[in-house]
Amino acid sequence: MNVANGNAIVVVVLSGDVAGELFDELLEQAPAKVASTMVAAMSDLDLRMAAILTRWVPRGATHRIDTASLVSIRQNGHVPNLDLELMLTDLETLVNIESPSRDVQALAVSAAALASLIEQRLGGTAEIIDSPVGPHVRWSGGGEPKVLVLGHHDTVFPFGSVAARPFKVVEGRAMGPGVFDMKAGIVQAIHGLAQLPDLSGVEILFSADEETGSHDSRGLIVQRALACGAALVLEPSADGGALKTARKGTGTFELLIHGRASHAGLEPEKGVNALIEAAHQVLAVSTLGDTTTGTTVTPTLASAGTADNVVPALATLTIDVRVEAPGEKERIEAAMAGLHPHLSESRLELRGGINRPPMPVSSSAWLFPLAVQVARDLGLGEIAGVAVGGGSDGNFTAANGVATLDGLGAVGGGAHADHEYVLVATMPDRARLLGGIVAALQAR
Numbered sequence: 001m002n003v004a005n006g007n008a009i010v011v012v013v014l015s016g017d018v019a020g021e022l023f024d025e026l027l028e029q030a031p032a033k034v035a036s037t038m039v040a041a042m043s044d045l046d047l048r049m050a051a052i053l054t055r056w057v058p059r060g061a062t063h064r065i066d067t068a069s070l071v072s073i074r075q076n077g078h079v080p081n082l083d084l085e086l087m088l089t090d091l092e093t094l095v096n097i098e099s100p101s102r103d104v105q106a107l108a109v110s111a112a113a114l115a116s117l118i119e120q121r122l123g124g125t126a127e128i129i130d131s132p133v134g135p136h137v138r139w140s141g142g143g144e145p146k147v148l149v150l151g152h153h154d155t156v157f158p159f160g161s162v163a164a165r166p167f168k169v170v171e172g173r174a175m176g177p178g179v180f181d182m183k184a185g186i187v188q189a190i191h192g193l194a195q196l197p198d199l200s201g202v203e204i205l206f207s208a209d210e211e212t213g214s215h216d217s218r219g220l221i222v223q224r225a226l227a228c229g230a231a232l233v234l235e236p237s238a239d240g241g242a243l244k245t246a247r248k249g250t251g252t253f254e255l256l257i258h259g260r261a262s263h264a265g266l267e268p269e270k271g272v273n274a275l276i277e278a279a280h281q282v283l284a285v286s287t288l289g290d291t292t293t294g295t296t297v298t299p300t301l302a303s304a305g306t307a308d309n310v311v312p313a314l315a316t317l318t319i320d321v322r323v324e325a326p327g328e329k330e331r332i333e334a335a336m337a338g339l340h341p342h343l344s345e346s347r348l349e350l351r352g353g354i355n356r357p358p359m360p361v362s363s364s365a366w367l368f369p370l371a372v373q374v375a376r377d378l379g380l381g382e383i384a385g386v387a388v389g390g391g392s393d394g395n396f397t398a399a400n401g402v403a404t405l406d407g408l409g410a411v412g413g414g415a416h417a418d419h420e421y422v423l424v425a426t427m428p429d430r431a432r433l434l435g436g437i438v439a440a441l442q443a444r
């Protein structure tokens, strides 16, 4: 490693034992005014930082960094050195402000806190967009929109969950309602973006109704995604930090089965048993799945009847549907609409549908390789990509032709369960990854 004349440093990215010695040499030779930044970045021999610095301070020649730029970056608060303690402080703040879907009052408090956090870390002004299901939060770095960082601030946990299990960190795991899905993803994104010297072209949108199907925010999400041309979705990662490159389309149908009540002992023959009809319908819908196309049709909930001696007049079935192949959404919708009663005099009523269209693997066709390359450049190792069954707002952006990559949020487990957790040690690298992908998209 060489230190050039004047105030310029030549950084060579190295690995192995030799790196330690050469770093010591560099730090000895480095001008005092930049030493603190370099030491902060490299004291743990974090060679990845060198790669980041070269990315963020392009000076024409590869690997060449002008120290004057480093100093000004530091003064602007953009030192490329993530502060995990601060990330955890922000995460604690967000987790302990409850934000259950549909709780408009709680979501308003959450949106205000989120807007304030964004402004604190990224500057500018965050817009709070009121809606009947609670406010969404939007922020723009100005300039021509190039990348949408997309998330949601609602959680599946009812108000009061924090009182029972407030934010805590135990043995390297951050825990608390919504920590994994997706408050840690939000914090990582904000801190990852805060490392970038320039945020032009970057938009952030955090919706308030993702967990209930994004019925209000969908239009806004699609509009901003189309304007930006690329969407990075902060849903939790798959196992081991894998990104989500494809998602099945998802839907929920409710089948109401109408019969006629009668006394089960005195004159059962005068009734029309909705429960027996429901049994026929369960078997009928269970044949609609198709393993060759990845379509699943799963009856999940059922109820019928009012009393133990009454022929049931009403039964309800809930059916979970997942589709991924083209045409399967239409096939299933037609098949569900075409269900017919088995018992004469019973009647079927169908509600619901396939809300989220599939996010095909083609939607991440160039974004996923880009993310893999960014991860390599930053020394974060190899990143896997997987197709998953669950839906997200990425389904909407992808269905509208916007390049979409999902699963860029937290690494952990237990989404939607009380034991959900985030691996704290992974948070800075995930922030770097997000920041790096955004930087690459800004440059396109």
Ligand SMILES: [Zn+2]
Binding pocket: 152, 181, 182, 210, 235, 236
């Ligand atoms: Zn989520």
